[in-house]
Amino acid sequence: MFLSRNSYRIAVPSNWWQYPYPYDVVALAGAQGQLQRENLIDGKVEKGNTKCSKSLNKARRVDGYCNDLDNPAAGGINYRLGRNVPLKVTYQDYCNLYKPNPRDISRKLLQRTEFIPATSINILVAGWIQFMIHDWFDSGTNDRSRTMEVSLEDDDSEFNETMKIPATRSDDCTPLPGINKDICKRLPDDFSYCKDVKDYDTYQNTVTHWWDASQLYGVNKKIIKRIRTKRDGKLIMTDENRLPIEPSTGLPITGQNINWWVGLGVFHILWTREHNYICDMLKERNPKWKDNKLFDTARLIVSAVIAKIHTLEWTPAILQNKLVILGLVSNWYGVTLLEFAKNNQTLAAQLAIQFPQLANGIPGTVGKPKNIRGVPYSITQDFIAAYRLHPLMPDSLQIRNHQTDVVENDYDMMKAVFEKSETVFEENSMENLFYSMGNDHPGAMTLHNYPNFLRNIKLPASSPHGSGHVDLATIDILRDRERGVPRYNEFRRNLHLTPITSFEDLTTNATHVEELRMMYDDDVEQIDLLVGSLAESPLPEGFGFSDTFFRIFLVMARRRLEADRFFTDDYTAEFYTEWGLDYVENTYMKDILIRHYPSLDSQLQPNVTNVFIPWKSQTTLDVNFPYPDY
Numbered sequence: 001m002f003l004s005r006n007s008y009r010i011a012v013p014s015n016w017w018q019y020p021y022p023y024d025v026v027a028l029a030g031a032q033g034q035l036q037r038e039n040l041i042d043g044k045v046e047k048g049n050t051k052c053s054k055s056l057n058k059a060r061r062v063d064g065y066c067n068d069l070d071n072p073a074a075g076g077i078n079y080r081l082g083r084n085v086p087l088k089v090t091y092q093d094y095c096n097l098y099k100p101n102p103r104d105i106s107r108k109l110l111q112r113t114e115f116i117p118a119t120s121i122n123i124l125v126a127g128w129i130q131f132m133i134h135d136w137f138d139s140g141t142n143d144r145s146r147t148m149e150v151s152l153e154d155d156d157s158e159f160n161e162t163m164k165i166p167a168t169r170s171d172d173c174t175p176l177p178g179i180n181k182d183i184c185k186r187l188p189d190d191f192s193y194c195k196d197v198k199d200y201d202t203y204q205n206t207v208t209h210w211w212d213a214s215q216l217y218g219v220n221k222k223i224i225k226r227i228r229t230k231r232d233g234k235l236i237m238t239d240e241n242r243l244p245i246e247p248s249t250g251l252p253i254t255g256q257n258i259n260w261w262v263g264l265g266v267f268h269i270l271w272t273r274e275h276n277y278i279c280d281m282l283k284e285r286n287p288k289w290k291d292n293k294l295f296d297t298a299r300l301i302v303s304a305v306i307a308k309i310h311t312l313e314w315t316p317a318i319l320q321n322k323l324v325i326l327g328l329v330s331n332w333y334g335v336t337l338l339e340f341a342k343n344n345q346t347l348a349a350q351l352a353i354q355f356p357q358l359a360n361g362i363p364g365t366v367g368k369p370k371n372i373r374g375v376p377y378s379i380t381q382d383f384i385a386a387y388r389l390h391p392l393m394p395d396s397l398q399i400r401n402h403q404t405d406v407v408e409n410d411y412d413m414m415k416a417v418f419e420k421s422e423t424v425f426e427e428n429s430m431e432n433l434f435y436s437m438g439n440d441h442p443g444a445m446t447l448h449n450y451p452n453f454l455r456n457i458k459l460p461a462s463s464p465h466g467s468g469h470v471d472l473a474t475i476d477i478l479r480d481r482e483r484g485v486p487r488y489n490e491f492r493r494n495l496h497l498t499p500i501t502s503f504e505d506l507t508t509n510a511t512h513v514e515e516l517r518m519m520y521d522d523d524v525e526q527i528d529l530l531v532g533s534l535a536e537s538p539l540p541e542g543f544g545f546s547d548t549f550f551r552i553f554l555v556m557a558r559r560r561l562e563a564d565r566f567f568t569d570d571y572t573a574e575f576y577t578e579w580g581l582d583y584v585e586n587t588y589m590k591d592i593l594i595r596h597y598p599s600l601d602s603q604l605q606p607n608v609t610n611v612f613i614p615w616k617s618q619t620t621l622d623v624n625f626p627y628p629d630y
């Protein structure tokens, strides 16, 4: 049934979650190891000639350069996205770009007919993850000179005859300094053996790849200049402690304001306030520090505490699985073999003998030596695909008074996005917004639950994605195909997962089986990655998204920490100050909420430990938090 001592590196079982303890532990650790060895795939960019040194680069640069001192461009803006699957399977399959028709998929498989809630989490989960992805990646302004055209059925009254979708901007290699464009565009070395490749394309990330809070601070000097007060390191806020609004767009002035809505906005406001609080604390302790030093140090501290909250709070909320949570703790602090062995000394000794790779447990990343695993750091195209979590969005928002629980306002989401969000901020207190989104559920990641407002949305003229009327579900499907992300079964094979051989292997829902079979012409190989992931059932215990998507999280969550010198080699008091390190260690999301909105104290009653789990549902105190009761 199980791995032999020597097969640990060779045959990792795909479904760790179906194994009894302690085999699940070994299988999960083995899966992570295999992904780390085989699935960090470089987009192959030349190094460039920016000069960096540790003494000159004591802070995060606005363009993300000089984090990796040996490879200055890595992870910086416009650095090419890598992959988690071999390059030979990442070509765009032109002939099948529209097969099956993505709008058909949107209408027949994704359309929400009735809201299906994810009851173990709250709406803050949706706002937070969008806040995170705006830090990690952005494929940039679409190229309106090249369009993809999706044909429409006659009875599709929401759109005209065809739906035109601008292509993703192509990889033009700008402006990686010192790089000859011809070199940059060349095909990767191992491309020659991709026999049946029709084309190959690469894409850039137009924001920094690092976990550096660039969504708050921006990625160029122009933005950073607009958001800073230039006094004591602080960021500009209005007298009401909100963000200033850009009159021409009606959108807030912050590092990144695309696809704005109130759930995203509350985090921008909260963290801008927290940045300013950190500046005050640093100034109190270092009265002689000037504006830049205060700003740079506050940014380091903000980035680190956000990374910690994401690792130890957001992810454990959406993946409420004790073993996975222990793994997340291991990503930050490390976990000993004895902890994996549930404090059973005999079992720990046996595991150490049988699986020597686990003998020292799993070391943490933060404050430990940097490790890029031989591959220059970048976010990957597959990572973007795995974060297409739009079904989390509700179609409406009810705002209740945080003290009386009485409904004060009810918004159709269409009336609470882009520039209209500001009206919601004006009509409701931050306390009421946090309280309402802290208790209400987002949508579940499943078929037939894609928010209708996003399936029929008018993007504003300011949108880099192209103004106009679009169906985001159609776009989600088409983008993965356009960018050469393999379809579901091929994706699984390349992540060492058992491929499915029938629709019944994918889901236990008989109606879904029939719908999928019809849509994909009885061919499981055609199933799109997003559709397969939304259909997957049953899921591992506590999972808020598919086990297939989880594989990308498994490899990339640790990667974002261990490849960054500011979380590893330079996570020291010299860079952060002693106060800064203590602050990161001891601050959780709840502390920050109560600091800025003290009247939430009674709603965040003592039992609430994880702010991303519905507050009222936390009726008993989790005394072990942030460790799982494993």
Ligand code: HEM
Pocket: 126, 127, 129, 130, 133, 137, 138, 139, 140, 142, 259, 260, 261, 384, 385, 387, 388, 389, 390, 392, 393, 417, 459, 465, 472, 475, 479
């Ligand atoms: C009001 C809420 C939201 C709106 C209006 C919105 C809108 C959009 C639009 C217009 C795009 C670009 C489509 C294109 O490729 O042309 C996009 C991309 C994307 N969205 Fe959302 N979105 C929202 C919420 C979310 C949330 C909650 C998530 C969860 C993680 C999310 C994840 C993504 C991802 C991963 C992409 C791909 C980005 C890229 O290609 O670089 N979005 N969204």
